[in-house]
Amino acid sequence: MPRSPAAEIVAGVEARLAAAGCIAAAEEAGELLAAVGPRAAALEEAVRRREAGEPLAWITGLTRFCGHQVRVDPGVYVPRPQTELLAERAAALLAERAAAGCAGCTGAARAVDLCTGAGAVALHCQRSVPGAAVVGVDVDRRAVACARANGVTAVLGDLGSALGDECADVVTAVAPYVPTAAVAFLPADVRCYEPRAALEGGVDGLAVVRRVVAEAGRLLRPGGWLLVELGGEQDALLAPALTRQGFRDVAPWEDEEGDLRGLAARLVRPA
Ligand SMILES: C[S@@+](CC[C@H](N)C(=O)[O-])C[C@H]1O[C@@H](n2cnc3c(N)ncnc32)[C@H](O)[C@@H]1O
Structure with a gap:
């Protein structure tokens, strides 16, 4: 069955993140899309930043910690699961x-x-x-x-x-x-x-x-x-x-x- 346009976008982002070495590429692709939306220019910039190694939380502005949504600004240490x-x-x-x-x-x-x-x-x-x-x-x-x-x-x-x-x-x-x-x-x-x-x-x-x-x-x-x-x-x-x-x-x-x-x-x- 052919993929929907949205699924095509997710798959494309996932492939690029995986090629850049992201371990949880599928999960990260979903988070990036949820944060910046499917608008081509914004998504492209977000993917480029992540490909360059910038922390995901600085790009999405968020991480989860003990079940809470925590804002993380660029330049601020990203809270770790441990x-x-x-x-x-x-x-x-x-x-x-x-x-x-x-x-x-x-x-x-x-x-x-x-x-x-x-x-x-x-x-x-x-x-x-x-x-x-x-x-x-x-x-x-x-x-x-x-x-x-x-x-x-x-x-x-x-x-x-x-x-x-x-x-x-x-x-x-x-x-x-x-x-x-x-x-x-x-x-x-x-x-x-x-x-x-x-x-x-x-x-x-x-x-x-x-x-x-x-x-x-x-x-x-x-x-x-x-x-x-x-x-x-x-x-x-x-x-x-x-x-x-x-x-x-x-x-x-x-x-x-x-x-x-x-x-x-x-x-x-x-x-
Ligand atoms: C490893 S991060 C931990 C941040 C946070 N507790 C967490 O778990 O996400 C260490 C933090 O200590 C801050 N820091 C380093 N030296 C400090 C000092 N002398 N006094 C207060 N904060 C300091 C850094 O700016 C940084 O935000």
Whole structure:
């Protein structure tokens, strides 16, 4: 049976994306068409951008995260599926605190999302625990504007420097954590397009994460939880900094392949 004109267009886009090396070419073709429509000039520009390796989410302006539609502006780190593991854990801990309260705490449950980017983690925490006070922080103006466009209360700043002592119940951070030498092995489109300051974390990848640990010691109430995304064997490398800051009950988590994806730790005494 002959294909309809619409099916012809999808098949043409899919073939071009597959030839350019896109792994999920059919899915991406559908997303591009849904975002820009079948108008030839707009579609051609969108396909060319994707063929050149630009992140799909920058072209469509959207990605999905924990079931939410998240706006992603060009220049802003695209939230990754593996980060959903961190966001779900953080939202569950925040919901526990909101339900149970805590000795000496007043007011709403509070969360701080350091290195918020487009605000995906903060957005998930806010939507999962509607009464909670959630704030995102990023050092990049484009990220802060994007997080705000996603409905997140977001402030510009170097980690927690723009915040007071928050007495937060949960601090999250997907800080840059790729070791400098490993940046060269990231996929070409990530390396060429996404901001290096969102990715690279110094020699062992933990330069910013160690500062996050120190900041979390100040921002969290005693008993509050820090959740950070990690990879490789960074949990062992981070252990001394966590202990020094008074964190205990360290619980790493892994993905389905058994790879380390992050850890949670509870503050037992303020730094
Ligand atoms: C790996 S991205 C993660 C973004 C977001 N949390 C997510 O998962 O989609 C890291 C983010 O940290 C921000 N960042 C890097 N250094 C920072 C710092 N010192 N203070 C605040 N934000 C920082 C970058 O601008 C970037 O948006």
